[in-house]
Amino acid sequence: MKSALDGVHRAGVPGVYAEVRDAGQAWRGASGVADVGTGRPVTPDMRQRVGSITKTFTAAAIMQQVEQGRIALDAPIGGYLPQLVPGERGRKITVRMLLNNTSGIPDYIPYAFPSLQRVPSGPDVPKSLDDNRFRQFRPAELIELGLAAPPAGEPGATPGVYSNTNWLLLGQLLERVTGTTAEEYITRNVIERAGLRHTEFPAGTRIKGPHSRMYEALWGFIDPPRDYSVYNMSWTGTGAALVSTMEDLNRFYRKLLDGRIVNHASLAEMQRTVPVIALDGTTIVYGLGLHKVTVPDCGTFWGHDGTVWGAGTISLTRADGKRQMSVAVNLQRWNKMDSSGKPQHHPIDDAMKTLQRQAMCGDGD
Known part of the structure; x- marks a missing residue:
């Protein structure tokens, strides 16, 4: 495993670290640096x-409320959030469609970060990343951006988007039915239930505890890559704001798939x-907040990735x-674009x- 981590570092990632577990035995390793300026090493x-x-985590919290009868998976979202998703859309889109990405509602990110729409030709593609570094978004304004954009598909149609x-x-649904913020509910009923000690929604723009700088290349539009480890994560909230460790992630998925965070049904x-x-x-194979990944000769895996x-x-x-396996890297969008906008x-x-093959299959352990 260490040689595979070293290979990722040699290929151009400043720092990479991982925890791999096999039948109760844990291996942790790291390669490279957390800070390209100081040479501070990355650690597992x-x-x-x-x-x-x-x-x-958000899906698990929703399923807990389904178990308690406060949410019905196949009920229309408009019945819970009529102000946010009014009219015919609110009647057609169900909670399940939100969870498995078949709602047909497009992603708000290109509209919250409008300079990204100028890929691959615009000279100022990274501008929105810097403009939004300290911006405080409200979930409702981001949701409105997504709902105002051209639909990505018909509600319930597959493939989803x-x-x-x-x-x-x-x-917002969690907040509506629990009477507390979604972040507070997830913290108490998912993170703490799983016994995670280093997982949290960040309270400010900085990460508490030991962490790496986080270098964004944005398909070569930022060269050299720029550190975005200090950032206001309100732009993504219950979709992608969590901070965690590789050990905590393995613990979480182990308990989730063992029926200890939500029940087996x-x-x-x-x-x-x-x-x-x-x-x-x-095209990915997606459940309710879970990816299904089938690896020939190794079996079926469940989990998620995130950037x-x-x-x-x-x-x-x-x-x-x-x-x-849980693996982290501190560089993203390293592929440069060709003239048609396709990553090279x-x-x-x-x-x-x-690295992922070795971590999942044990090849070369």
């Missing part, structure tokens, strides 16, 4: 902005999958719970595939 216990892995707007709506619902078109245009500016994370657990191949892609 560092905290990371884990991006869309947050969605599994991955959209962060769905997950801010689910956060809820877990079965979370594992009912549909095809979904991801933000990068690939925010400068930070990438993936956490996958084999269906039998015995093999787990990069050696990091191959090194990451090798």
